[in-house]
Amino acid sequence: MEHTNNASNKQLINSEAKAKAKRSRSPSESPEDRGQPSKTTLHRLNGLENDTEIYGASHFGEWGEYMQRKRAKLQIQNTSLEGPSDAKSDIFRGLAIYINGWTRPSVQELRKLIVTHGGVFQPYLDKKSLVTHIITCSLTPAKIREFKHMKVVRPEWLVESVDAGTLLPWTDYIFYPGGRAEASQGHPVGQTTLKPVSKSTPPPSPQVQVNRSESQSPASRSRSPSRPLYTTDPSTYEDAVRVPGYAMGQSNEMAERVMADPQWRAAHTSIAPDFIEGFYKNSRLHHLSMWKAELRSLVMEAQERAEREAFGNTQDRDGPVVQEKAGAQSTSTTDVSMGGVEFTLRSPTKNKGKCKAETNERVFMHCDFDCFFVSAGLTTRPHLRGKPVVVCHSQGNQGGASSTSEIASSGYEARSFGIKNGMSLRQAKQLCPSVVTIPYEFERYRDLSSQFYTILMRYADDLEAVSVDEALVDVSHGVASRRAAAPFSVNDYALSLAETIREEVKATTGCDVSIGIAENIQLARIATRMAKPAGLFHLRRDDVQKALEPLDIDDLHGFGYSTREKAKEKLGTANVGELAKKSKGQLCEALGKGTGETLYKAIRGIDDRKLESDKPRRSVSCDINYGVRFENNEQTETFIYRMAEEVARRMSDISVRGRSLTLKIMKRDPSAPKEAPKFLGHGICETFNKQTPLSSIHGQATNDSKDIGEHAWKLLKSFNFDPRELRGVGIQIQKLEKEGMAENSAQARLPFQPAFRAKTPDKAELVQVASGPPQIVVQPPSQEEILQRADVTAGVEEAPTHDIPSFSQVDKEVFDALPEDIREELENEYKRRSKSPTLNVPPPVPAERRPRIVVKGTSTDVKRITRQLAPRSKTTISPRKSTLFAKRVTRVGPSSVRVAEDELQELGIDPEVFAALPVDVQREQLITARHLKNGGALAEPKVLKYAKRKTRVYPKKPPPLASHPQHPFLKQQGPKKGDKLYFTRTDDVQRVIEAWVENFKEDPPNQKDVEYFSKFLVQSAESSDTGMEKTVAAMRWWLVLLRRHWEFYEHHDLLETEPVTQRMTSEKIGRAWWTAFREVKLKVDAIATKRFGGTLCLK
DNA sequence: ATCCTCCCCTAC
């Protein structure tokens, strides 16, 4: 009862809170966002900056200008909202005001006041950079801490200023938590006493120079007993950011020195033997990703256990189904994986929330630790509570002020200085020199997380693991039973349940969680933001409108910077309230169909997304874009093979093999400095991806590190990059198949022998077909499994028609064992059909009469059945969207290669085996088989990948976090003179070009290859006379090669250009090369004309 | 129309 009241109170308090903006924003945004005149200074002070800062700096003109326009626009929007004619005065000009919680006058009224008198209403708090003042009537203790260093003022300031017709000093209206109007009382939370500050110039102009000593250590000042709660101007974010950086000097002297030392590099970069292990042991993002996968897997297991309990009688009839095991147990014992943990879902399946009966009111909770890493660290460092604490690698002892170490998590005190997750320590120190750093403690995070999840699982109908510190929980049933257990005792059962959970987690882990509650996932997440820190918030339907209206769309989960900019660009606003006026069509046009619709609904508080607790994995990858520095190809090859081992290990940990490999390469952008500004970082890079079918020597899906390594290395070689320029490598395996699904059953072998592999090993490999059975067993969820055992055989027709089996064919026992909701859905469907005989339900075709067209499916009927039951268009099944397997089936609707069984037999391909393959593997095999049958004639299509780049209309900006593997923006600066090109350093021009062309003959170029190759030659020609010579030499040799390989096309369609498309035949490749050659020659000719007054002679 | 690939984007 008590906690219930508590909860209600909290809600009351929190319901006044405004949503805060998204957490992570580009660190570099802050200064520029404010368009401070000091930004150049800032840049200079910063000395060697990290990438984002560099970007900000080198593109400053463009970006800064953009931000100014943006700000102007924002103000215009703000004012025009109220109608320009309403503008009454300018007294609030320069103010950006955030209104916290419930106020009197109301938020709406205050907003109007602000806007009509020239100020800016800021709906988000952590666009702190923009907020000059906070208006409030009440604060929670947590907020008090949060706002400690900001100007917090009572609403009267605005009202009375307007009345007075001039801006009154804000310091006369400072808000004091304990006391009411007057500025003298003490207050609850052990805050300092409150004394009006001396300085009374209200809005700090951006130029205000900071008094260094005053702003240096706000934290220590906050300890002083006779100090105002809210300090004077200088220590707010915007001023703090201008605090001159002290030890700002040249980057990290130490770091620089050390980087120059070859010995050190040998020991600490990618060429070190244990580099990968060491890197992963310390990478927070790696841990985050691994934990997420493990948690999902653990949750899935828990659910399956729960379901098995509920249907115990039917399980294991046909032997166990291979399940993805959680926690990569095979890794060493000292690791920090979740291995060994087991969760128990609160209740068996019937509560899983899919029953139509109680479907009306779902209740979702979004639970998230407050500043997780910091909270975890503070559990054993209580003396640091109340200090601005951050977690990062650098412990900032010496050189910390110039550290590029990234902050994983910042505590709330630190945030009040403007420090954010993802910032570099250097930036943080600028904002708050007294910041305290604590190290990572991955084991602890794991332990706390597993306690957290254990608690959540007890209350969950269903649960989606979002992250190590965050989960989405369906608690509909739990709330309902609370209500049933004690009717009318509480007015908000969800809130009371949340309070229970919150307190339990706090008691168990010692850390605060915040919980947002709402009827759907999107809203629950928004509620969480309002709940933070250390609070609860139930966002009710009635308040949704109000809560959403002030947000920008990037405050919604799933919408980020890019979407926001697109919206602004194409719709004129990114504000949710404004966008609510746009039609669905407009949104779709601007953002794409799916995104537009999602947004349209999200804006209205609608979100149909289901919890995703049981999706099987579809890819496994391993990326390292840190510390990658090679001197030669041998080192590179070694590293690739090591990475291959890593991926292979991860695959075997979860018992999958793969059929497709993508290599992801980052190469230093020629215009970027050799050494990245971030210590051992990748710097500005160009990226190159290439995909290849992956197979063992037998043509099977594989997880063998040797297979993977070979494929990856071959791809990397095909790029012909200077190894010294590589800055990142990734290997991703797709088209996964579950391992171990019986190497047992007899299968026909293709007649091809290994001898075939002689010339083109890869293709020949493809032709080899599995000696094992088809192995596409996509972790069938239990229902599917049961269906499978129902021994249902649906017909397959030429134009495959899919349907659920006729009712009589369904094994009753199995049917009865189905979960209630599924049974219900099936029943409905059967009922519906019996009532509408007009429905075209083709009778099942007997198995022996199966048509000659092979339809891809799995080796079992699982896929077919799931597909049949999955939501699909008009033809057969109900128009109503079946929710049955919507979330379970990942790969809906297998497609098929149409081929007569006869031909397959002729080609020596077992139709059954063939049918089990993914469609593009089918294609490959077919092509190769036909090719070989025809005696190796040319003209076989080859899979290529390339998608045209979309042009970006909105300004470029680095992604918010430096941890993004690539800054997709800002690659546009052309090469500079003096940039070394690989091939200018290679005397053997012929060899290079030859390797290139040869390579692409085997492995056709994609658009990027051609562009790159061309750019190469042109750049070289531009760079110097010697470069020109080399280009000419190269082109001569190129010409020779082209004539040798594709002579026929030299004069073919001279006016046509052959685009590089997804599927290239030999002919197209040849023509594309000639096209490229002609284009390069044109360009080089132009250069030569300018420089030498003549064109090339390639004779 | 539907699938598939590549790429971009987002999240922690």
Add this chain to the structure above:
DNA sequence: TAAGGTAGGGGAGGAT
């Protein structure tokens, strides 16, 4: 010194 990983949703546009 620092440890910028990783998986999935979705759009564009070619292939079927």
